[in-house]
Amino acid sequence: MKGTLWAALSAFAAGAFAYLLLRAESQTAIAVLLAGASVVAVVAARVRKRSALRKTAATAGGAASRPTATADSAASLPAARTAEPASRERMALALFVAAMVAVALLLREDDFALLLVARVLIAIIACLGLNVQFGYAGVVNFAGASFFGVGGYTAAVLSHSTHWPHLLLLFIGGVAAAGAGSLLLLPVLRTRGHYAALVTIAFALLFRTFLEVNDALGGPQGLKLKEMTMGPLHFNDPIELGAFEGSFYLRYVLFAVLLAVLFYLLVQRVERSFIGVALDAVRLDEIAARCFGLSLARWKIAAFTLGNFVVGVAGALSAFLVGFIAPNNYAFSESLLFVAILLLGGMGNPRGLAVAAAIVIVVPEKLQVIQEYRFLLFSALVVAVLVFKPAGLLPRPMRRLP
Amino acid sequence: MSLIGQYLMNGAMLGMMYALVAVGFSLFFGVLDVIQFSHGDVVAAGAFAGLIAWKGLTALGVQAPALLLLGVLAAAGIATALLGVVFARYVVMPVRSAPALNVLLVTLMAGTVLRECIRLFYPSGSQPQRFPALLPSTGWDFGGFHLRFDNVILLTSGALLIAATHVLITRTRLGLAIRAVAQDEETARIMGIDLKRVVLITFALGSVLAAFAGVMDGLYYNEVFFEMGLLLGVIGFAAAILGGLGNLYGAIFGGFLFAALQTIGAVALPFASAYKDVFAFGVVILLIAIRPTGLIGERASERA
Amino acid sequence: MKIFVAAVIALSSLAAQAKDTVRIAFIGPLTGGNSAIGLGGRNSADLAVRQRNANGKAKYQYELVVMDDECKPDAGVQVATKAGSDRTIVAGVTHYCSVVAMATVDTFHRFGLPTIVWGAVLPDITYANDYKEIHRVNGTMINQNESNAKFMSEHGFKNIAVIHDTTDYGKGHDKYFTQFIGKDGGKIAGDFGVTADQQDFTAELTQIKGLNPDAIYFGGLTPIGVRIRAQMDKLGIKAQFDGTSGIVNDDFIKALGPLAEGTVAFREGASAEKLPRGKEFLEAYNKQGYTNPPEAYGPFAYAAAGLLMDTIEKSGPDRKKIIAELAKVKDRDSIVGTITFDDHGQNTVPVITKYVVQDGKWVAWEDSDYARGKRKLIGK
Secondary structure (H helix, E strand, C coil): CHHHHHHHHHHHHHHHHHHHHCCCHHHHHHHHHHHHHHHHHHHHHHHHHHHHHHHHHHHHCCCCCCCCCCHHHCCCCCCCCCCCCCCCCHHHHHHHHHHHHHHHHCCCCCCCHHHHHHHHHHHHHHHHHHHHHHHHHCCCCHHHHHHHHHHHHHHHHHHHHHHCCHHHHHHHHHHHHHHHHHCCCCHHCCCCHHHHHHHHHHHHHHHHHHHCCCCCCCCHHCCCCCCCEEEEEECCCCECCCCCCCCCHHHHHHHHHHHHHHHHHHHHHHHHHHHHHHHHHHHHHHHHHHHHHCCCCHHHHHHHHHHHHHHHHHHHHHHHHHEEEEEHHHHHHHHHHHHHHHHHHHHCHHHHHHHHHHHHHHHHHHHHHHHHHHHHHHHHHHHHHHHHHHCCCCCCCCCCCC | CCCHHHHHHHHHHHHHHHHHHHHHHHHHHHHCCCCCCCCCHHHHHHHHHHHHHHEEEEEEEECCCCHHHHHHHHHHHHHHHHHHHHHHHHHHHHCCCCCHHHHHHHHHHHHHHHHHHHHHHHHCCCEEEECCCCCCEEEEEEEEEEEEEHHHHHHHHHHHHHHHHHHHHHHCCHHHHHHHHHCHHHHHHCCCHHHHHHHHHHHHHHHHHHHHHHHHHHHHEEEECCCCCHHHHHHHHHHHHHCCCHHHHHHHHHHHHEEEEEEEEHHCCCCCCHHHHHHHHHHHHHHHHHHCCCCCCCCCCCCC | CCHHHHHHHHHHHHHHCCCCCEEEEEECCCCCCHHHHHHHHHHHHHHHHHHHHCCCCCCCCCEEEEEECCHHHHHHHHHHHHHHCCCCCEEECCCCCHHHHHHHHHHHHHHCCCEEECCCCCCCCHHCCCCCEEEECCCCCHHHHHHHHHHHHHHCEEEEEEEEEECCCHHHHHHHHHHHHHHCCCCCEEEEEEECCCCHHHHHHHHHHHHHEEEEEEEEHHHHHHHHHHHHCCCCCCCCCEEEEHHHHHHHHHHHHHHHHHCEEEECCCCCCCHHHHHHHHHHHHHHCCCCCCCCCHHHHHHHHHHEEEEEEEEHHCCCHHHHHHHCCCCCCEEEEEECCCCCCEEEEEEEEEEEEEEEEEEEEHHHCCCCCCCHHHHH
């Protein structure tokens, strides 16, 4: 009961905070909000740590003593804590989704805030996909933006050349991204660590140049997309339902919420199932995994392909949302932003992703006042977070054996 | 025929710069098992430090090119050595026990900080800056092939520098310590090697090589740009990986190989030259797929 | 909290006493590879606003809201939505990068925000739509290359190699230049696309050397323009260097030193140095102490901001009225020449100025020693 109350309260707090931040215009207000949030975050971390310590002290055994908050906690075997029971977790998810929808409805006429929310949601979806690769299977992918781009370009080209329903195009965008990923399967499977990183970095650089040079896909001038429609729904028309009026972005936001929840549940299912355990084993110790009869190739392929599919779907949705795509959007630096979201959020933890995606997308936007110094400050911020909190803001909770 | 000579010369210059950067990557990986991804931006910082020294010296009335060159090199070397030490001490060492990915991202972002600083704080730094020609610009024409004296000097001194690094690593006590740390850190410590010192010295050393690459780049192209390190870093990394991490010969080989691929992609293949990077990186992916631990393999064992 | 509220009240009452504040957006690339031009444009627009505010006769107090489009379509749409949905912003001076300008026209149309493009040169931005909101003070790359091709063939450069970057800017220039030089009887010896962050051009240039052209046409921006010109010299290529508006700035000359001498390039708009108000602009700009020069398109941003404020003075700060008023712009004097908008909001009288580098300065061709025959272009 107490837990539910807490969840409801924190969902409310998160929603209220998101609303205030998105509406905030004056610099003082933004600064106050951000400072307040950091203080709350630090205090919450302290409290949590203390209560966790007390609990471990109470259970006394020390057998499951948490590794101290060193960098290794992310890499060590997630062995403890099944977190909360499933029902409570579902409740928490529902509450948060309700809070977000409420925020979206409150913001219904603020196009800009809704666009930002939609972009955060799309980044969350994409990073859920990358999370399967990095966080679970330990397959690095520095070409996230490229697969995002494959999805986007597929949707753009097909929206012009066919009359297929756009929902299908999103799906095909994902399939195309997964297909493009299969080009890299062999090198990704055969390499490890930095060698694998190079493969994807090289692909990211190659992909962008290819888009620019190749005129068939619009070349550097990019492509316009048709308006997204689903049956009678025209996504780009303003919403008017009797007295209720809203920005057209509201539809995108609601749809993105739906997709994000679907993919969140999918990814969570994967993690909780035998697949998740197998992926953990593959990531943590390839030799041991092989000794237990796991096929490394099969699991890595599965994770890489599933991840790229999710990223591709997100990319296709993003292309429809922006209405225009060009190679500039799919540069290596964009892939790095995705990786930054993953690492800041705490590798392998979908909830941390939501927080990190919001930070990485909204904060630079709110930093517009400092204009050309924005990027400098942002990079310094990421360095600071990673140096002082190597496991990310919300590291993946330990798996507890039943 | 004369054009082939020209292409060879172009490729050799490029390859030398890539090799110098790649050797740095390999050295750092050797001692700390990390990728220092801001290395490319250290190259740019070296070039800009040299440029500032040149401006300062000419403002003081120094005229002799030899003296100027010495000043430029010294300033670039000292600045990058310091930068290397600072990065090692305050950015890389604190996160070295974190997953490799974190180190990659931290150093990439630190590189971005450095790059943005050059762009924002160097006077009109978002535009290319002229780098003085300090070497004699005479040359010889062999038909269509124009061999320039300054290119010969740059190429030779680059080769000498790499040779000196090689001697340092293989023949001196310091080199012994570096190799010991690279091979087995724990044992090296037990043997009384001051790990921190060795790491910092290695980073300083690798960064000085980068400074030379930066100054060489400036002297060769007579122009430096705040973003010059971005691609140079990625290519240096690719070269180090191609050759096999932690292996100096591999890094040098990888550097020249990448330059060759680019030149071939631009010249010899039947598609637009804009595809040359697509081609070069495509081949890199292919080679890595065939030799997953580099062409001159890293000593790979499953369990150390 | 109390203090905060008090401060807000104090501030708003202060504003109420003075003139009404009118907010105008400036959008351009402030970070990344094109930031030099973006910052120059921002400073110039800022200068226009400062001057207007210092002018006691102005009806309104103006505020420039600066946003960074990063030269990326998605970031551009994001800030365009921000500007468009913010009802306190009545108009915008928007975009240097053509891809971004293409991506945002729909957004501005949707929100009915009148905008004047200050630097993007792709023809489609104004001509591929009928949006009344979109205007442009600078000419398109069509005008520029028409003059360029004509100039080259008139001066006897018939065999020309083209290097262009593979961005929309470079590719567009390549397309129109190739088209016009063909009409004028010239020949393209070879066409080379290069990426915008490329360092080394020796492979391409060595190939060009083999083709032995009279001139090298370059479609792209200063950074690689500088590299290409410098490396031409290293390889001993003696050909005339012919550039586009992207290299008409002081940094090109500063970065090349004596090598820049004799380079020709073309830019839309009258040369700021030649018009009396243009001179004033440059002096005021220098006096303001901005750390970046205005670059080639600064005068356009300045003219666009000025034109917007003139319009607002007449029509009042209302988006629809501003659009109606902008449609009437005809023969308006500005520091980049007269401005007349056609049905598509395109300035139809874009003067193209021919420039040549002489003694470390971009000089209008007609005033140069080259035109007088005292100096000669390379190979002539």
